[in-house]
Amino acid sequence: MEVIQIVGLGLVATILIVLLRQSNRSDFALLVSVITGIIIFSMVIDKVKYIVDTLSNLSRSANIEFTYFTTILKIIGIAYIVEFGAQISRDAGEEAIASKIELGGKVIIMVLAMPILLALMDLIIKILP
Amino acid sequence: MDISLIFKIASIGILLGILNIILDKADKKEFAYITTLVGVVIVFGMVILLISRLFDNIRTIFQLY
Numbered sequence: 775m776e777v778i779q780i781v782g783l784g785l786v787a788t789i790l791i792v793l794l795r796q797s798n799r800s801d802f803a804l805l806v807s808v809i810t811g812i813i814i815f816s817m818v819i820d821k822v823k824y825i826v827d828t829l830s831n832l833s834r835s836a837n838i839e840f841t842y843f844t845t846i847l848k849i850i851g852i853a854y855i856v857e858f859g860a861q862i863s864r865d866a867g868e869e870a871i872a873s874k875i876e877l878g879g880k881v882i883i884m885v886l887a888m889p890i891l892l893a894l895m896d897l898i899i900k901i902l903p
Numbered sequence: 904m905d906i907s908l909i910f911k912i913a914s915i916g917i918l919l920g921i922l923n924i925i926l927d928k929a930d931k932k933e934f935a936y937i938t939t940l941v942g943v944v945i946v947f948g949m950v951i952l953l954i955s956r957l958f959d960n961i962r963t964i965f966q967l968y
Contacts, residue, residue, distance in 0.1 A: 783906060790913040794920075801943055802916030805950050809909055812957045823964055844966055851965025855958070 780814055804866050811858065842890060849883050908953075912946050 787810035794803040826847065833843045856879030864872040919942040926935035961967065 783909075787909055790909065794913060794916045797917060797920040799916045799920050802912060802919070802946065805946050806909055806912050806916070808950055809912060809953060812953050813906060813909070815957060816960065819960055819964065826964060847965050848967050851961050851967045854965075855961055 776817060780817060783810065783814060800866070804862065807865060808862055811862075845886055845890060848886055852879055852883055852886070855879075908949065912949070915942055915946055 787806060791803045791806050794800070794806065830843060830847075833840070856875055860872040860875045860879075863875065919939060922938050923935045926932070926938065
């Protein structure tokens with residue numbers, strides 16, 4: 775059971791972090807939490823790959839245009855990585871940097887989503903007259 | 904992925920905390936600061952490898968180039 779492994783790892787890491795915070799070592803507490811996040815993600819990375827492969831097969835057989843699918847995939851990846859970074863800096867008490875990271879992610883997602891928006895506009899213009 | 908890295912980092916942190924207290928009590932504040940700095944650098948060297956591996960993994964899975 776992977777779930778029990780993940781939850782147990784999280785609990786152990788939480789106890790270690792609380793121990794470190796109590797002895798006034800919040801820098802190491804931060805590093806432990808980063809490592810825990812990375813290890814948990816690498817535990818589920820095979821599953822994520824399986825899900826992505828299945829979805830891409832489905833979209834290929836449903837004849838959806840492939841660029842849209844890769845765009846959505848990219849947006850999900852950016853959202854995850856931005857969340858990871860922002861959460862870490864929020865944990866360290868740097869609220870300002872966290873919101874800047876989130877702003878950067880939002881802007882990049884917007885740029886990636888532009889072609890889809892343009893395609894939608896084209897479709898609307900084609901339908902209208 | 905090995906979990907022992909978490910315990911390694913936490914134990915280094917606790918050890919450095921104890922060293923810090925001892926050096927503080929012995930009136931060696933500058934050595935206490937230097938030990939803390941060296942510990943942070945060593946642990947960050949371990950962590951940064953893993954972070955780069957995580958970013959590579961995400962890049963290959965979500966096709967971010």
